[in-house]
Amino acid sequence: MGTQAETPVEITSLKEEGIRIRWADGHEAVYPALYLRGQCQCASCVDEWSGEKRIKTEQIPEGIHSTSIEAKGRYAVSIHWSDGHDTGIYPFDYLRKICPCAQCKRPWP
Numbered sequence: 341m342g343t344q345a346e347t348p349v350e351i352t353s354l355k356e357e358g359i360r361i362r363w364a365d366g367h368e369a370v371y372p373a374l375y376l377r378g379q380c381q382c383a384s385c386v387d388e389w390s391g392e393k394r395i396k397t398e399q400i401p402e403g404i405h406s407t408s409i410e411a412k413g414r415y416a417v418s419i420h421w422s423d424g425h426d427t428g429i430y431p432f433d434y435l436r437k438i439c440p441c442a443q444c445k446r447p448w449p
């Protein structure tokens with residue numbers, strides 16, 4: 341069981357603006373689509389052995405947005421992107437960790 345801070349109660353696609361997530365502890369933030377696409381952890385975006393990022397921000401097409409968001413069990417969501425990339429699974433605890441809001445102090449890129 342995740343903690344409240346790692347349990348989203350609402351995930352909304354705002355198209356080009358990104359994805360808004362409201363968490364069970366009341367925290368709410370918008371993840372810019374470009375940022376979130378760049379944080380994908382799948383095998384084609386991150387080297388499985390070295391952990392090195394293969395996807396670069398400049399390789400992500402402008403106007404990237406999510407085309408669908410799908411629950412993967414109770415612990416993750418899969419996000420399909422407008423560039424055709426659909427293998428990314430974002431666990432909730434990971435999403436909370438990479439929260440880009442000022443309060444969580446994770447400036448981007």
Ligand SMILES: [Zn+2]
Nearest residue numbers: 380382385428
């Ligand atoms: Zn990926």
Ligand SMILES: [Zn+2]
Nearest residue numbers: 369439441444
């Ligand atoms: Zn935050």
